[in-house]
Amino acid sequence: MTEILPVVEMHGISIEFPGVKALDGVDFRLFPGEVHALMGENGAGKSTLIKALTGVYPIDSGTITVLGASHVFTTPAEAQNAGISTVYQEVNLCPNLSVGENILLGREPRRFGGIHWKEVRRRAREVLEQLQLGHIDPGSILSGHSIALQQLLAIARSVQIDARVLILDEPTSSLDADEVQQLFSVIRTLRSRGVAILFVSHFLEQVYEISDRMTVLRNGKLVGEYLTRDLPRMDLIAKMIGKDLEVLDELDRAEAVRQPEQAALTPFLQVEDFGRKGSVGNINFAIEPGQILGLAGLLGSGRTETARLLFGADRADRGTLLLDGVRRTLRSPRAAISRGIGFSSENRKEEGLVSDLSVQDNLVLAMQASKGWLRKIPRHIQDQLTAKFIEALDIRPANKEALVRNLSGGNQQKVLLARWLITQPKLLILDEPTRGIDIGAKTQIQVLISSLAAEGMAIIFISAELEEVLRLSDHIAVLRDREMVAALPNHGATMEDVMTIIAGGRA
The missing domain is CATH 3.40.50.300 (P-loop containing nucleotide triphosphate hydrolases)
Structure with missing residues (x-):
């Protein structure tokens, strides 16, 4: 049986800021056709690891391999050219432009020295249909759509540039339940096409619903990599906070101090x-x-x-x-x-x-x-x-x-x-x-x-x-x-x- 190789492999990644060791010898790998959740408390190093992979932060030590080739990314553009695309919590698109223009921004087909608008709409519609978003008019203005749809359109833009790695940073924080399911449908479509998806979220229900594998960081260090189905939720929380679950009992103890049946004030x-x-x-x-x-x-x-x-x-x-x-x-x-x-x-x-x-x-x-x-x-x-x-x-x-x-x-x-x-x-x-x-x-x-x-x-x-x-x-x-x-x-x-x-x- 042919061994599946990681599309991304990071080894021994260390990054230090003044007075803070943000990452300390972290290993991470991402396979094609999987949704991989990156888990950890705030300050665990999740954002720093993503920024190291996408060229926002230079690494102090370690190696990054994408599709078998070693890379040293110094800008996000270099990472994007290597097939890595990121969709952030705050949608980074142009609300005054059309859906089609946003999807093909910077890569518009040209004809006779100008933009070939008919081809823009055709290509945008083709991408939208691939993601089951064919109901969206490529000529409509982006600002007329909900935040949820704008997030899906940011993903469509990544598909159009043929991204092999898609990073979704807190993509569901502003979405309601129906919009989350619509997003998950698009994620599953991309996963079936072999795209490697790095998913960051603080919603445990969503992590367990959509992810295949997860990596846990704590205080800038790697705790471990696990198949989602093999890691019970309470075990995940214990690994994230680095102690047994006494901290989760603190709230119950604090609530016990309060006297809800006090005299009316x-x-x-x-x-x-x-x-x-x-x-x-x-x-x-x-x-x-x-x-x-x-x-x-x-x-x-x-x-x-x-x-x-x-x-x-x-x-x-x-x-x-x-x-x-x-x-x-x-x-x-x-x-x-x-x-x-x-x-x-x-x-x-x-x-x-x-x-x-x-x-x-x-x-x-x-x-x-x-x-x-x-x-x-x-x-x-x-x-x-x-x-x-x-x-x-x-x-x-x-x-x-x-x-x-x-x-x-x-x-x-x-x-x-x-x-x-x-x-x-x-x-x-x-x-x-x-x-x-x-x-x-x-x-x-x-x-x-x-x-x-x-x-x-x-x-x-x-x-x-x-x-x-x-x-x-x-x-x-x-x-x-x-x-x-x-x-x-x-x-x-x-x-x-x-x-x-x-x-x-x-x-």
């Missing part, structure tokens, strides 16, 4: 018929100190819009908002901060962190804004607060001068949370605080949320993962079509209850 926040025309409406709930209110609903249901109104980032034009029983109008985020409200945005890169600033600069940003930029926080106070929260939240590396852009996703999220904890808010609004981070960091953040509530902080918790909402919340507000449609106490509520409401029925 005056709500810190209460909203009645709250909303904004064209954004979200019919928001009615109250949240007491020490309570966690979960906002549940599908993407686009109005969860983030509600959070922005409560924080003053958008202006409500209907209803009332009470803080400690007093009617208030929050005209800006600064007004909300001064009233004891913090807001951790779901878009930590664009709306949360300042990537070119240090960890310390990011940590004190909200506190400095609340005081005013002319009243500078003394350096020794900054140093004390930074040291305290780096230790409390286990931010890695524990270096206050590290640029926040160089931290892993999970540690960036911890920096964002620490920024708001420094302001000592009475209400903390958390919009997708665990999105795109690994199981270890996710559990740490869930434990922290539960502990903050036990100490008396009111928390509004938003997550696309319904199981997470159910596990953490005392009460659940359900949104559908940009309106709040139900509120229920989380005593025995099930996923089926909430999903029935989301779907338009009664629990």
Whole structure:
């Protein structure tokens, strides 16, 4: 029987940044016609390994072989010319151009010195049909399509350049269940044609559904390569976090500290018929100190819009908002901060962190804004607060001068949370605080949320993962079509209850 050789083989890959050994002698191989999941906590080295393979980062030592030939990639273009294509979480296409133009961008067929538009459409349609996307008009403008379809079109572009290796970096983070299945159908089609697919995702259900093999990294080192069918999920988690599963019991212990049947307190926040025309409406709930209110609903249901109104980032034009029983109008985020409200945005890169600033600069940003930029926080106070929260939240590396852009996703999220904890808010609004981070960091953040509530902080918790909402919340507000449609106490509520409401029925 003929031995199948890897299409990609990386051996002894090491990469070091100032003060950090990102990869330490890592081996990795990728076979044709397989979906290979790259697993590990944030900071394990997954992104660094991908960037080494695609020419973004030079390697300090080791070898890279593609299709039997040794390569030293210095640019992504060199990797692409060798048959390696990457589709990132943020779709990197031109929304103002047509579908066909995006698929053939830079390789447009020409005739009489100009672009042969009829041939562009024909070739694009041919690629789309190969991926069961023949219903898409090659002449339609890309921006008119959903993010999910744009992601599939980015894959179609990779197919058009005849990529032998396709890297999918968190491709499902913004997709709903139906869109994920559509993507998986395309992945299976490509796998059947012999394309080697490297799949990166933090959704374990999806990893086990679509992958054939997986490689686990931890702290920049290789833990092992496994057939997916041979590695039970709990064993995978243990290998990723590098210890037995006591960390997964921490949340249960933190929840036990809380007293859900406490005497009724005056709500810190209460909203009645709250909303904004064209954004979200019919928001009615109250949240007491020490309570966690979960906002549940599908993407686009109005969860983030509600959070922005409560924080003053958008202006409500209907209803009332009470803080400690007093009617208030929050005209800006600064007004909300001064009233004891913090807001951790779901878009930590664009709306949360300042990537070119240090960890310390990011940590004190909200506190400095609340005081005013002319009243500078003394350096020794900054140093004390930074040291305290780096230790409390286990931010890695524990270096206050590290640029926040160089931290892993999970540690960036911890920096964002620490920024708001420094302001000592009475209400903390958390919009997708665990999105795109690994199981270890996710559990740490869930434990922290539960502990903050036990100490008396009111928390509004938003997550696309319904199981997470159910596990953490005392009460659940359900949104559908940009309106709040139900509120229920989380005593025995099930996923089926909430999903029935989301779907338009009664629990």
